[in-house]
Amino acid sequence: MxxxxxxxxxxxxxxxxxxxxxxxxxxxxxxxxxxxxxxxxxxxxxxxxxxxxxxxxxxxxxxxxxxxxxxxxxxxxxxxxxxxxxxxxxxxxxxxxxxxxxxxxxxxxxxxxxxxxxxxxxxxLYVHDAMGRAQAIAAWQAGLRDGAPQASAEATTDSATPSSEGQLPPVLGDFxxxxxxxxxxxxxxxxxxxxxxxxxxxxxxxxxxxxxxxxxxxxxxxxxxxxxxxxxxxxxxxxxxxxxxxxxxxxxxxxxxxxxxxxxxxxxxxxxxxxxxxxxMRTPTREQLLAMVKGHFDALPGGAEEMVDLFVQRVQAGGTHSLDQLLNAVQMTTAGGFQVDGDGRKLVEMLLRDLAKGR
The missing domain is CATH 3.40.50.300 (P-loop containing nucleotide triphosphate hydrolases)
Incomplete structure (x- = not known):
């Protein structure tokens, strides 16, 4: 439906x-x-x-x-x-x-x-660039030729009256x-x-x-x-x-x-x-984690299910873990020549470490 x-x-x-x-x-x-x-x-x-x-x-x-x-x-x-x-x-x-x-x-x-x-x-809500506006007003006033009307900067800016040369002063909304x-x-x-x-x-x-x-x-x-x-x-x-x-x-x-x-x-x-x-919100189930991995990788890479199972075990053991850690670990399994069961085991352990332990 x-x-x-x-x-x-x-x-x-x-x-x-x-x-x-x-x-x-x-x-x-x-x-x-x-x-x-x-x-x-x-x-x-x-x-x-x-x-x-x-x-x-x-x-x-x-x-x-x-x-x-x-x-x-x-x-x-x-x-x-x-x-x-x-x-x-x-x-x-x-x-x-x-x-x-x-x-x-x-x-x-x-x-x-x-x-x-x-x-x-x-x-x-909003940010007012008061310093930038003050600098723009000073630059505009410096550009007025001798003899141009010298109204106060604030009044001139608010009314947006052009100078004798037709140059508009800085507008408040721009800042x-x-x-x-x-x-x-x-x-x-x-x-x-x-x-x-x-x-x-x-x-x-x-x-x-x-x-x-x-x-x-x-x-x-x-x-x-x-x-x-x-x-x-x-x-x-x-x-x-x-x-x-x-x-x-x-x-x-x-x-x-x-x-x-x-x-x-x-x-x-x-x-x-x-x-x-x-x-x-609670930690996703195994099926939801697999769906998430598939959504990011278009298809389940080789070794993805093993990474998900390992991630679930870590979470169930009471550790603090992030979904980003799982995606990083699965990404490593797609690297050419990377062996999870070989020398890469230590790296996987680091990627899926318990965040509550501070290291």
Missing amino acids: SAQEQTVVNGWRVFHATGREPDSPPQLPEAPPWRRFNGARTQPAPPDDPAAALRRLGSHSVTPQLGPDDIDTVNAAILLRRPLLITGPPGVGKSTLAYVIARELGLGRVLEWSVVSRTALRDG ITLGPLGTALLPYDRPRVLLVDELDKSDIDLPNDLLHVLENGSYEIPELVRDAADAASVHTSDPGGRAELAGGRVECREFPVVVITSNGEREFPAAFRRRCLPLE
């Missing part, structure tokens, strides 16, 4: 964890009244990023390690326009799920926001770039997919800082709000992307599909968890 046929039968379910690119993007369920937004100036459809999807998913269809209940949780997050909070040990494919959703629903390029201890909310979160909240006809990776590594305040943005689907850029111009064209996180903003305000039309990952290093505030749907 095709994904489109399953959608008709199951009604509210549009995601089936097939990982297959659809012939035509499925129609998404209508948002509930309390999760509808009024973003104007609709953005064009986002570009695809097949190279990133290929790195994450391989060239063939993949079946992630999701059971029926997990798939229902993903569908509920899409229908309710709520973030999906995915927890689980490192390396089990939490962030990969964002790419599976984007490919299967035809939602284009995934916007990635990788969180570290110094990450602040503004980093995800503002929307971050991944800020770009995801632009008004698109279909939702963007936003991956907020490893939120548990953030400063303790970031989850609380996210509450307002995730609830209201909007934010303001103070520099543009104070600007005299009614609208500004700014850069986005998409390559070569631009967006026209009115009054310095951004509001989504369709709330993005937000996938937040956590390795469980700390708990999040109750107010934050209330706004998310939880999903715990």
